[in-house]
Amino acid sequence: MAAKLKKGDKVVVLTGKDKGKQGEISSVNPSAGKAIVDGLNMAIRHTKQSQSDQGGRIPLAMPIQLSNLALIDSKGKATRIGFREEDGKKVRFAKSTGETV
Numbered sequence: 001m002a003a004k005l006k007k008g009d010k011v012v013v014l015t016g017k018d019k020g021k022q023g024e025i026s027s028v029n030p031s032a033g034k035a036i037v038d039g040l041n042m043a044i045r046h047t048k049q050s051q052s053d054q055g056g057r058i059p060l061a062m063p064i065q066l067s068n069l070a071l072i073d074s075k076g077k078a079t080r081i082g083f084r085e086e087d088g089k090k091v092r093f094a095k096s097t098g099e100t101v
Contacts, residue, residue: 003030004066004081004092009101011069012078013040018064022072026061034063073097 005011005025012022023037041062049055070078071094079096092101 003028005035005069005071010072011035011037012072013037013064013068014070014078015068016041016064025069028066029063032063033066035066035069036061036063037069040064071101074099 005028007025007028009025010022011025013019018040021040023040025035026038028035038061041064042059043062044057045060047053047055047058071081073079073094073096075097077096079094081092081101082095083090084093085091086100093099094101
């Protein structure tokens with residue numbers, strides 16, 4: 001199945017503790033169905049000190065289920081994604097406005 005959300009997309013969180021917050025996808029794991037969004041779903045990771053690292057309590061963005069994310073269209077609203085062919089190429093489009101992503 002083609003990826004509806006990709007790295008670099010601006011998304012909004014639909015459910016969970018960060019509901020309504022917006023961010024940009026920094027990485028996607030399609031096999032797990034999860035994505036990491038910069039600055040959202042933060043958790044504290046305790047790391048041990050090493051020669052190269054100070055260690056301590058480090059905030060880290062944790063993965064969010066792809067079904068809990070929605071793309072932001074040109075009007076700033078959450079939208080679903082569809083696929084269509086344009087000039088022989090498969091492209092993504094926003095279902096709310098109909099424009100290509």
